Amino acid sequence: MRFETTCIHGGYQPDATGSVTVPIYVSTAFAHPEVGQSTGYDYSRSQNPTREQLEKTLAALEEGCDALAFTSGMAAIACVLELFKPGDHIIYSADLYGGSIRLFNEISQKNGISFSALDTGDLHAVKAAIQTQTKAIYIETPSNPTMQITDIKSLCELAHKYHLLVIVDNTFLTPYFQKPLTLGADIVIHSGTKYLAGHNDVLAGFIITAHKEQADRLHFLHKTIGACLSPFDCWIVSRGLKTLPLRMDRHAASALRIAKWLSKQPKIRKVYYPGLVSSPRQEINSKQTTGFGGMISFEVDSEDTAIQLLKQLKLILFAESLGGTESLITYPLLQTHCDIPKEECAAKGINERLLRLSVGLENVNDLIADLKQGLR
Template structure:
């Protein structure tokens, strides 16, 4: 079945017998038992809820996994993921990560005894050079946030397999519609469901997806114990959002290609970081492992003054800290997504006061270009 069809009919809707096309919202915290030792399969919504269960089956099918866990936020998903590891365990991570993930690793996970090294995971020799006996996992964002670096996931998985390491891939930017890391060899896929999967900037959610039964069992135990499960209503919002994922991603990518190419022609724009541009250094890797480029663009303007001018003058494009919704959003990473990353580290990664990140939405592309033109000039 084509993935665009899976987005709409991603799991069997056998939670009811009413004929309702839309999956019901089971707004219940607890479920009555039929008798002693007899259960409907549901006990308490922290463990499982019929609405969330349907959503999780959809996500598992989209990623070609066997289990998916839906969390209250993307960060809740990553926080639970870190509970797989023990004091002294070492994790290699992409050097250009979402600032919230860095904040978790550096201020919570390190406190709990985990160790991290950050590297451009597209440099395979550098990845190999960081592996030592305490290394347990390689954590990848691809493309990275916000510098749009792409890692060869299959190549990293081959290295990891040699050393018995887990490979974890944050697939938020491309979604399973364009990229399926489990198929490429990864063990766990992470999503901020808040972004493209929801698609409407109206709810928070996170996912962990795997096809490994042992990992599924361990993650389910952590899940029910720590309790950051997605509510029934938010699960329904994600189910609804995913139904239009394919058409949204295609239109947003179409807009992003037009806008990225236009930005490359502007005198006040020094660099454009978009993996769909043929001159992007990771373009070949992208075309090998993904079926699309997505709609995330970062670009560097000629001065801080120009950056501020853009943020203040844009009218259609909204200055906001998120991505993946139907509205086009522009973000200033140094003040928003990466504000908690030390300045020296930010600058080393290219996150300076001239860098802006753009999540391209569903508006008419010519209207977006016209908005940028008036703001720049």
């Protein structure tokens, strides 16, 4: 099946009732036919039919061997980190979602895992950072919030020479625009709360893996830790997936128009959007993606302008999430990266003038009009 068809059907066939949508199985336990036999479902934390269908769909969309659904993106990341043990070392993209960095610094380091943050788009820097204890490289591309690009295929070729796992957070682009596993990555992570569900109404996270051995270990961790997505929330995400291609095309088309418009405004000092020809590593990004997504970051001329814009916007909502039908604008320094030291943020370009915009599905002319009046 092609991508759009998989989003809608996901291999699901109507059951005996003829239900055209996946049923919501709320049962926590499933009866055994007899001793030593199982229907394939025993206890919903181990597996649930509604969750299983969603996981199969995500695995097919990312072209992986298996997928697991979690209660949030952070729960998914935390589970992946349980693949490692005290003494292991992980390299990660310096420009990364602040919640991921918080998890690394406050939880994983306490548990004996060490980290090095650098520009993972610089392969020479990555190679120089590899240690005897290094076990993985963790990246976002485009990164959050300054849209830094990493060449996934080249990074994977380097990493695999040293027997390292490559883990890619693919939240911003989704498998519709980028498929890291087909470029050599070992594990893909999503905050399903964002574009996959797409309506700002559910928390979810996903892991998709390329290898059965990893999948088996992750399933063990999944049921042991227990942060499994509920049947109803799985159904909500499944419903959102049905329109993923349509939504992503609209997000991306509107974002490109807005990024070009912002680039011409006198109060805008810099625009971060991978679809602009002036974007760093734009050629590499174009080779590994089929679209540029709906996320834009931009730097205004002063802190006062940033605060005034956030106050004056009427249609675009000042809120911390992304990837939904509604356009949302975020102040990274005080929201997504509030737990990162200010000097560290400044080194990444995250300052009091930087804003991040998640372009929704509203009419793009209305969004530009709102930004225009807010920048007056």
